[in-house]
Amino acid sequence: MRLLSFAIWAVVAASAVFWLTRLLVRADAAPPHAVTVSAGAAVAAADLSRLLGSTRSAAPDSAAEPALDARFKLIGVVAPKSAAATGLALIAVDNKPPRPVTLGGVVDGSLVLLTVNHRRAELGPAGGAATVRLELPAVPEPNRSTRPVAAAPTPVGSPPLPQPATPLPAAPTPPQNRNPALPTAPAPPQRNPAAMR
Numbered sequence: 001m002r003l004l005s006f007a008i009w010a011v012v013a014a015s016a017v018f019w020l021t022r023l024l025v026r027a028d029a030a031p032p033h034a035v036t037v038s039a040g041a042a043v044a045a046a047d048l049s050r051l052l053g054s055t056r057s058a059a060p061d062s063a064a065e066p067a068l069d070a071r072f073k074l075i076g077v078v079a080p081k082s083a084a085a086t087g088l089a090l091i092a093v094d095n096k097p098p099r100p101v102t103l104g105g106v107v108d109g110s111l112v113l114l115t116v117n118h119r120r121a122e123l124g125p126a127g128g129a130a131t132v133r134l135e136l137p138a139v140p141e142p143n144r145s146t147r148p149v150a151a152a153p154t155p156v157g158s159p160p161l162p163q164p165a166t167p168l169p170a171a172p173t174p175p176q177n178r179n180p181a182l183p184t185a186p187a188p189p190q191r192n193p194a195a196m197r
Helices: 004-023
Strands: 072-077 088-093 099-102 106-108 111-116 120-125 132-135
Touching: 004 132, 072 120, 088 106, 088 132
Parallel strands: none
Antiparallel strands: 072 088, 088 099, 106 111, 111 120, 120 132
16 A cells, blocks of 8 residues: 555656646747748748759749649559450559459540550550550569578478488507517407498
């Protein structure tokens, strides 16, 4: 009970210290060269882009209408295997959610889906030539990095890899008798360790 009471009073004391330091501290004075701005004051209409590092020239006042093919984005295609089958394209118009369009289906206004290939769809007026060609974005190259064989870890619980065969050391030769007058004892028979397995 005492510990709980101590914890509660510690939280109350910490809260009091926090709020007293927040309320009693005075803000730093503004430097003497600072200028106050009122809401009714005229705002400087200077172009600060060059000051901030931009190297582009100023854009014209009238916003140009985007190119026709910039309004459409090809998300996916289902290309027919034969000419008798119909194809399907998933097309987003003006950054709206994409919707499926079949061959001959209306995409936007007078534009219809004319042809679908494996990575491309063509739009144009019904019965006319293609005016917009949409292509799927390039597929990124797969990561083909390989790890060195020596750095490949062995899975846990797998048996160790067999080691390459190494030649057995030569059998030791019996010592030569330096004194010819003493008879030499016969050498003990050598056992082949490979035959024991």
